[in-house]
Amino acid sequence: MKKLISLFISLIAILNLSYGQFSDEDAFMLKDIHEFALKDSKVYHWLDTLCRTAGPRLSGNQASYDGLVYAEQVLQSLEIDRTFQVECQVPRWFRGQHSLDIMTPFGRLPVRSTMLGNSLGTDGKHISGEIIELQHLDSLDNTVKDKVVYFSRPMDPGLTQTFHAYGRAVDQRVYGPSRAGKFGAKAVIVRSMASQIDTIPHTGVTVYEEDATNKIPGIAISTFDAEALSALLTKGPAYAHLSSTAQPLSDTTSYSIIAEIQGSEYPDEIILVGGHIDSWDLGQGAHDDGAGCMQSIQVLETLLAMGYTPKRTLRCVLFTNEENGLNGGRSYAEYSNANNEKHIAAIESDAGGFTPRGFSCTAHEDVFIEKLTKLKSFETLLEPYDLYIKKGGAGADINPLKSQKGILIGLRPDSQRYFDYHHTAADNIDTVHPRELALGGAAMTSLVYLIDKYGI
């Protein structure tokens, strides 16, 4: 059945081509968009400045506001019709200091570790416990009481798409402390969510579920150290000693930034491009997701520079608080719904500033096949840039817009290097290639142009 649908869609796409729906003008426009990206766009310069001057932008910290202010300055430099803010409350979190010592049968194992985001600390005390290694959340039982649970399931290296491997492993980080706490564990150690064996620990959100009574700390160790720990645990018992001053702070007010160019013919049909301006607090948030924010601005920069007059309303949205709350995405959808808006399409870039491979998309089931078929028809024009259109996830910030029944689209860059840097102190501007970054923005601009011109 899947094959039949895909055959049907391909046939439609080809028939559209043979019917000559698209003009040479479109092909030239896409060429110009890519040329502008590679020769004239300021996207890399903007990201460089964001990374170097604002730095790690965890929701509610000073850098997060510095980042918002800088991004707004960039947007204003483009002389956009209208920029505005949508406010929301965001959680704040204090990482503080921590220490993790692991004693094995052969002595102390030095590990490179980082507290999981939103984790509670130890109130300045030291926690000690025998390490119990598990691979799955559902292996938890009462035997972990008073122990330190170590979740060691790797991201599957055999999957070609690293995001698939991430999706199948990340439950250990997100729910590990919450679930292990219910069985009386003292703390949770998690193998970092990384595609390779290296010495960099990865943070990322952990969530205490509503029924969590025993909220225990969570900490990640690098994949190299995880391999060492697992190997040593086959030789005899090991013990963890943990202290941490991490703690949640009171919520505060933040905001998402919206820049808008009103449509000349269908101002009520909104096409959104966006990324999230917040990041984790270890690195500069270059790939995650300064890249997506600056690429979204690049879309407007490019179309303005070309003197293109959009028929539909184009919006660039820089969401706050994706990493530890999603309150930026939620509050934007609430604002939009309250104003009876209709996003006919939303494109999020939140998978790194690497060479774009294509787009994945989703929509409300009532409209999905229709929208996907239309979107696939653009593939003939995207083919010179080797960009595909596929079914798949779109983006965490734009998902709340699904009820508006537009199409939700995620930019899909090459994923091989993403989890070398994701949520680490290495997610810095030096890992971003200027051409790869700009090509991602060019891919988004191309799709926005086609959706604006032909509707969806």
Add this chain to the structure above:
Amino acid sequence: MKKLISLFISLIAILNLSYGQFSDEDAFMLKDIHEFALKDSKVYHWLDTLCRTAGPRLSGNQASYDGLVYAEQVLQSLEIDRTFQVECQVPRWFRGQHSLDIMTPFGRLPVRSTMLGNSLGTDGKHISGEIIELQHLDSLDNTVKDKVVYFSRPMDPGLTQTFHAYGRAVDQRVYGPSRAGKFGAKAVIVRSMASQIDTIPHTGVTVYEEDATNKIPGIAISTFDAEALSALLTKGPAYAHLSSTAQPLSDTTSYSIIAEIQGSEYPDEIILVGGHIDSWDLGQGAHDDGAGCMQSIQVLETLLAMGYTPKRTLRCVLFTNEENGLNGGRSYAEYSNANNEKHIAAIESDAGGFTPRGFSCTAHEDVFIEKLTKLKSFETLLEPYDLYIKKGGAGADINPLKSQKGILIGLRPDSQRYFDYHHTAADNIDTVHPRELALGGAAMTSLVYLIDKYGI
């Protein structure tokens, strides 16, 4: 017309799908090939060892033989039916020492430079001359007599495919010294063939044409220094002072290595995978082209590990002397033609160890449309890996096989970073990502499997 052909080909591909030419077994095989690449292949380890133990492998130098010996050891470790060598004469070249001083109206401009490969030196003497900047070979005339010609045309940054930009700029390096010499110039400076502005000089072959009587030295400067020189030349005259001990040495004997698994049903139909084992002498030749060699071995490694019995004869060929002579490719074709062999397909990997995007192919015009159509039919199985099949170049080493009327195929990795390293001291193992490298080999293995099973 192009559109019609492409429509026709796409229709054929789709009809093949709907006719169910391929089985689920094929899809599982491709999945297993990719999983093996990412989890079990030794390809990265082999490349690492080649780079670190042999190092820069310019034809005829000791390292080039060390590399050949190591590669043969790797092949023998796979317990391949038969390995043999095809000998050829190769030129040798001695880089020696050089100095380049550029005096501008404001004083000395420090430049990072490297002699072009195969360039003559200055016989230990100093050459001096006023610098004349030109953008094109056909701008040369008698006014360059006794001057130093500076070819400054950049690789066009606006092209999405860096190889296209390279192809349009590299005539300055290949023919600059030969052509400028005819007009009495003393030496040639060339802007490095690089996609970005940086401080790394790129070598690469320069060719003295048969009618060249005045063979003058050629030297490349980094793109950053080229920008500076061009800017300063607008302020007044500048002068170059060059000395170099570069010189050609006598030819010597080298060889290409061939490893073969005989076909069980059609032993006379050969499918070749290959790369070139030689490199320039500045870096380790990691991307260019240690990667392609080790990926070609990975093809055999993978199929052997899976217990796959090829119907056709599979050959892995590691060509010698691609960089400064192409004698490995030529002598292999001569050997093959003398034995009345028929290569039904040849796949070369010589564009870097980056994430594969697809394959480009060419063939003798008598058979091209037929072969391309057949090859395109495999796209439905390659689609989960986002690999395309397109018309285009294949590879310098396999081109001499065109008269055998098989299809010639080039692996096309993502090209954005290739010309950051190409022919420089930076082309080292630390710039190769293990997953990206292995995926390139998996793409080649997948195509070899399909061609072997279904013919072409």
